Amino acid sequence: MEEMILTVDTQLACKPSDYRSDVKPVWCPGCGDYHVLMAFTRAFAQLAVPAEQIAVISGIGCSSRIPAYTNCYGFHGVHGRSLALASGLKVTRPDLTVVVASGDGDGYSIGGNHFLHACRRNIDMTYVVMDNRVYGMTKGQPSPTTEPDFDTAISPGGTGLSPFHPLVNALASGANFIARCFAGEPNETAAILVEAIRHPGFSFVEILSPCVTYRPDQKAWKDLVHPAPVGATNDPAKAARRIMTDDGFNIGILYRGERRPYQPKFGRQSLDPSELEQEFEI
């Protein structure tokens, strides 16, 4: 299936609108995810990969609605399992560009175990988590990245728990590319997505994507974000120190690893299936 990548499209200029479907998003007006969708389509156009060669895989939540809004192949699966589903797809279809879309609840809470193992497995795909530090679709419960004092109906007075640190966990688990983006900067985000998709192995892109409905305080993010003061490193120790000590609003590519992606040989037959029964013959 390798040759399918090189269709005529790659010769032509691709427009972001080629990658956008006519399905109207369910998101609230002002949701950061609109900008992420914009970044997706711009990145795909820059990469000039035909839409039918891209698969956008997601779980459940506001952010996970994104596949149907693209004009790519998509899978809107169950809550928290998008990485597993995408892994099965990519291993058997290495010709496809696989992008996984998730949120902080879907990706870090119910899907937390798959996050660790996807990083460790290092299959060549890109994992985009739209982090708004709240469960939006179920109306405002705290997520693993919610601040400890954020008052909600289910946790009056706040959870009192320290937030999960996705980037350092990704690094510790073996992710091969780590970046942080801000949804309000779709061009910068698109440029980072292009790099993430091109980078071999498992690329993790955390996008700060404000929830205007349940976290109106996140409107302030646009004033807090700033470019990372230094460029990406390939040294995990350096990356760990930077990620652990930054203010959480450093935007840019933070780590570029050099691990070989995991891609078992698929589709190469050395034995006819009819010969398998010989081992049982007496």
Add this chain to the structure above:
Amino acid sequence: MTEAEHLSIAIVGSGGAGALTSGNLLLEAATAAGWYGLLTRTVGPQIRGGEAAALIRLANRPVECLADQFDLLIGVDWLNADRFGAEIEVGPHSLVISDPRSGELPAFVKNSGIRVVEIPLKEITKSIPEGRPNMIALGIAAKLVGLNEEVFTALIEKRFAEKGRVASQASRAALQAGFAAAADIQFDKRLAPPVAGKKRWLVSGNEATGLGAIRGGVRFAAAYPITPASEILEWLAPRLAKVGGVLLQAEDELASINMIIGASFGGTPALTATSGPGLSLMIEALGLATAAEIPIVVVDVMRGGPSTGIPTKSEQADLNIAVYGFHGDAPHLVLAPQSIGDCLFTAQWAAYLAEALQAPAIVLSDQFLGQTVAAIERPADVAFIGERIRHAGADAPYQRYALAANGISPMAIPGMRGAQYTAEGLTHSERGTPTSGAAAHRVQLDKRRDKLEQFTFGDHWATIEGKGEIAVITWGSLTGAVREAIELAGRDGIAVRLVAPRLLLPVQNVRFAAALDGVKRILVVEQSHSGQFYRYLRAHYDLPGEVRVLHRPGPFPIRPSEIHKAIAEWRK
């Protein structure tokens, strides 16, 4: 001296004593000599050092279950052998071989008052450098059932090749010593000569399941290790790689099932194998596969439950979860193999049906079928190869869930230009766009039901044998025991019909009614504590006449004599 149609031998020993090695060699040798048979191993919960027993039945024609009693019980040693008391039933005509220096006889032997012949296995071993008592035990067993020494030569060479010439020579010498020691033992049964048959296979149900899956077109598997299903994965991993596929070990069962859904979405027929606890974890995603119409196969090798239960032993108690476990109204396929050889057919058929119907198929095997090794006739080839109806790439806008007369919508595969769609677990329109509208919900529910109900499954849906006004209805691994019981009843002059559905979902009302035409009494036989199969039958089918149920939980399989007794008593 009588010629027996079948003989049962149990070889027991503590961990490392080699009882299982002896048992395997005995079955292999008997198979090579033309007999049939099977071997179930039973072990304690320990990984190493626990007691183990090889339960073997040899026969002159194919057999599908253990017999009621063991004719011959050999203790390589008796350490903890009491644990097997409930599994190894001995009768007044049984013979026990015991080494007087290998510990006290277990209570179940002592209390039975049966004949015990003492052979000093350890003492004899001393005269053979590197010799081991289990090979002497093997020699004794082989001689008593009527095998000759020559048939072992090649087998021992093969098995001990890695360990070198000394080990191989020692094994042969010990085997010879066993044959010699058995010469004076009075044992008045010999296996009757085998009936001529087709080419033989020596295969376990788990291996047969793996082969069936590959034959059915499966090229991707993802799974999490679990007893007693792991052998399917271990068999598949290297072989899938050879036939152009791959197996991924997932981080958990939630990942396994979603991985195979992903692979199948990409166009590759896919399977996972698990046991009850794993199936419970997979249920949510099975709902997704139903709604998104993704073909997948899930093999559940059932064990004692609930919870961790008895991982190493058999039960038929996952029927409820397989049939009713899904959330929502979720039509799907449930199939159950009926013998070790049938694991091949059923897995292959499941792969075919899943692909043809774009639906999840659950295959309910069990520990007995999965881990028992049997000498069987080579299963017949069947032409079931899974292949879904693919979208042809017409000009009109592609609608993934388009309504079709047979309910099966052509499926586009990523890479196919102009047919991009999003596979959807939300209630969706024909195009796949999410909706919460009542009409679309109803239409898609109808579609997914109709595609299964309108499909013609053919005669493979059940095994129906015999005539008579009494019918035994059973399923899965008990089919073999029921068949034997019916044969015993036949010798008493009682005609009994066997009805065993291989296809449990979708239900086949018309065919089932036809199968029971003229039946006045029904005996339902199953291995579950609550009578799950009986309740399933009551829920879906009309059971004419008087109905009785023979059911009990695992771990010990219901044996032919129990079923025969239930039939005979009812006749009175």
